[in-house]
Amino acid sequence: MPELVLVLLAGVAAGVLNAMGGGGTFVALPALVAFGLSPVTANAVSRVALVPGALASAWVYRRELTPVGPTSTKVLTAISVTGGGVGAGLLLVLPASLFDAAAPWLLAFATVVLAVGRRLSTAVSGALGRSVGMSARAVLIGQFVLAVYGGYFGGAVGIMMLALWSSGLGLDAAASNPMRIAQLAAIYVSAAVLFLVASDTLTAPLLLATMLVGAVVGGFAGAHLARRLPARLLRGVILATAAAMTVLYFLRG
Known part of the structure; x- marks a missing residue:
């Protein structure tokens, strides 16, 4: 019972983090590994468990x-669903160490871009006398x-999305947070379906169900809290989360 309570709390924390700025994987994955699951199985279980929480946040x-x-929301979502499924397939056939080795550097890059990307985009636009932005x-x-x-891995993918949109389109991180959550849910859904069908995710049903319940509570509560925060404060929370996750990930190994 004490172990399940800890897994439940980890699910709540992961749901809140994903709703506020991202990084829920960094809480959910270590918690499941600590209770005896292999890293690959824990990765799959955490992805499935976080789906309802992401959907709850998206609903809010x-x-x-x-x-x-310039992109269509429907097309963007279809791309997220497709890419999520491809990544999940790669997890099942490739060594998990491949993306894991690159993840700290990708996260560090995303954090820097998130911090300065919008200002850099504005500065470049001003220097050129015209708007600069990515094509659809x-x-x-x-x-x-x-x-x-x-x-495949999912660590801070929401932060990386905000970094891409901030630097490439000059979008505000706080204003883009609802779409980030929706796209995160789309990625998780397709990955979760494949994990349920083709992996050993269901070998730990109690851990999966406990974390799932916690993630729903955390995702719903975190989204409501994020909506009430001033835009400036929410941007600060997102950036602080990105920086903290970067440091923790480098310390992790």
């Missing part, structure tokens, strides 16, 4: 979704790459 934000630059095709290609990463 359903009326606040705004398009990402470039946005979709970038989203597909991030969705593959999200389906």
Whole structure:
């Protein structure tokens, strides 16, 4: 029972983090590994468990979704679903160490871009005397790459999305948070379906169900809290989460 309580709390924390700024995987994955699951199985279980929490957050934000630059929301979501499924397939056939080795550097890069990307985009636009932004095709290609990463490992993929949109389109991190949550849910859904069908996720049903319940509570509560925070404070929370996750990930190994 004490172990299940800890897993439940880890699920709540992961759901809140994903709703506020990202990084829920960094809480859920170590918690499951600590209770005896292999890293690959824990990765799959955490992805499945976090799906309902991401969907709960997306539901809270359903009326606040705004398009990402020139892209269609439906097309962007379809790309996220496809990339998430591809990434999940890679997890089942490739060594987990491949993306794991690159993840700290990707996260560090995303954190820096998130911190300065919007200002840099504005500065470049001012210097050139015209707006600078990614084309719809470039946005979709970038989203597909991030969705593959999200389906495979998923650590801070939401932060990386905000970094891409901030630097490439000049979008505000706080204003883009609802769409980030929706795309995160899309990535998780397709990955979770494949994990349920083709992996050993269901070998730990009690851990899965406990973390799932916690993630739903955390995702719903975190989304409501994020909606009430001033935009400046929410941007600070997102950036602080990104920086903290970067440091923790480097310390992790």
